[in-house]
Amino acid sequence: MIKLAANLSMLFTEHEFLDRFSAAAEVGFKGVEYLFPYAFEAQDIRQRLDAHGLKQVLFNLPPGDWDAGERGLASLPGREQEFRDSVEVALRYAEALDCPRLHAMAGLLPEDADDAVYRRHHASYIDNLRYAAEACASAGRTLLIEPINGRDMPGFFLQTQQQARDIVREVGVDSLKVQFDLYHCQIVQGDLMHEMEAQYPQIGHVQIAGVPERHEPDRGEVNYPQLLEHLEGLGYRGWVGCEYRPRAGTVAGLGWASAYGIGGRT
Numbered sequence: 001m002i003k004l005a006a007n008l009s010m011l012f013t014e015h016e017f018l019d020r021f022s023a024a025a026e027v028g029f030k031g032v033e034y035l036f037p038y039a040f041e042a043q044d045i046r047q048r049l050d051a052h053g054l055k056q057v058l059f060n061l062p063p064g065d066w067d068a069g070e071r072g073l074a075s076l077p078g079r080e081q082e083f084r085d086s087v088e089v090a091l092r093y094a095e096a097l098d099c100p101r102l103h104a105m106a107g108l109l110p111e112d113a114d115d116a117v118y119r120r121h122h123a124s125y126i127d128n129l130r131y132a133a134e135a136c137a138s139a140g141r142t143l144l145i146e147p148i149n150g151r152d153m154p155g156f157f158l159q160t161q162q163q164a165r166d167i168v169r170e171v172g173v174d175s176l177k178v179q180f181d182l183y184h185c186q187i188v189q190g191d192l193m194h195e196m197e198a199q200y201p202q203i204g205h206v207q208i209a210g211v212p213e214r215h216e217p218d219r220g221e222v223n224y225p226q227l228l229e230h231l232e233g234l235g236y237r238g239w240v241g242c243e244y245r246p247r248a249g250t251v252a253g254l255g256w257a258s259a260y261g262i263g264g265r266t
């Protein structure tokens with residue numbers, strides 16, 4: 001059966017961050033993901049994971065100055081040392097949290113970027129990802145890149161699934177995979193079933209949300225039951241992150257997830 005992970009940056013925000021772990025476990029989640037652990041001591045998070053029988057399935061590398069609008073460092077020319085430092089910090093947390101996957105956000109292109117600027121970002125992205133994927137491989141972890149739609153994140157460097165596949169191939173390190181977020185894919189290009197098949201060998205993690213509002217995946221323009229069945233049929237046994245903003249309370253909105261063993265209090 002498809003294994004759902006709770007994204008604690010979006011779900012259970014009725015609670016303080018460290019209290020979201022017990023809230024997720026209480027309704028049956030066995031895995032959690034979120035954007036960043038860095039505001040907390042790793043052992044405090046580890047204690048919550050262990051206390052509630054949860055696996056940490058994913059988090060992101062430090063993204064640069066998030067509050068100032070930065071959305072990752074991986075493609076930013078001139079920020080290579082900062083990127084390498086961010087890999088080291090993330091790997092330390094990953095070891096403490098026993099987390100097998102790390103997502104390196106690509107970062108933004110400047111508004112007036114021309115081809116030459118794009119090429120510089122591309123070159124930095126490839127070099128940085130090669131460095132990070134090799135570091136992850138040595139630590140027994142997988143590095144992920146995620147295409148994100150330009151409506152939610154204007155200027156994001158990595159937007160299409162094909163671009164992600166090409167980059168994974170160009171980097172050429174087995175520990176680099178794609179974080180396939182069906183919400184972003186639908187907004188950028190649609191054709192989800194076909195993209196899932198084309199992407200399948202490179203998928204390292206999956207995320208879902210209703211489109212277009214990014215609420216529960218039970219309404220909107222995407223047929224998730226069918227897509228998840230297809231994903232399972234392709235052989236996917238990894239996690240599917242529930243990365244959506246509940247319409248009216250996290251637990252109240254989990255009816256759709258009962259088909260996957262989540263819901264009512266356990």
Ligand SMILES: O=C(O)C(=O)[C@@H](O)CO
Pocket residue numbers: 034035060103105146148181184207243
């Ligand atoms: O926005 C998303 O989608 C994510 O998965 C976040 O981790 C930002 O990368």
Ligand SMILES: [Mg+2]
Pocket residue numbers: 146181207243
């Ligand atoms: Mg996502």
